[in-house]
Amino acid sequence: MIGAIVSAVVIGAIVGALARLLVPGKQNMSIGLTLIVGIVAALLGTLIAQMLGWADTKGIDWIEHILQLVLAVVGVLIVARMTPGRTGGSGRTMT
Template identity: 35%
Template sequence: MLGLIITIIIVGAIAGFLARAIVPGRQAMSIPMTILLGIVGSFVGGLLGYLIFHSGNGFLQPAGIIGSVIGAIIVLLIYTRVGARSRA
């Protein structure tokens, strides 16, 4: 169980940092928020993988690193658009 949590945190950190590097613009996020972005992105990527390929263990599952990065990019784009709209 502890190994799974550590793996999710490490994959979340990698996916979050890659997503922030790929998406243009400045994102004012701390390191824990970046890790949380990657973790949420991992579950979004798992959801998309399940919906597209109909494979896996269920509807809510973590994805691999590529799915995590894609999911984190989607979450980051939504976060920046909603955050920009609420500040305007």
């Protein structure tokens, strides 16, 4: 149980950081939010890979990790669009 949590945090940090690098432009996301997106993507990717029978191979589960990365990229795109800029506004003006 503890090993799974530590693994999710480590893989989530790596996947979240890679996703931020792959998404073009500047994302106004904190490191903590990036970590959360990565952890959620890692857990969902593992769950989906296990449901489809793509996990638990001998060696590295490349398909599972690619799925986690794709989910993290989607998560970063969604969160970056929802997160306002550092000024506190959404960049839109009311007229």
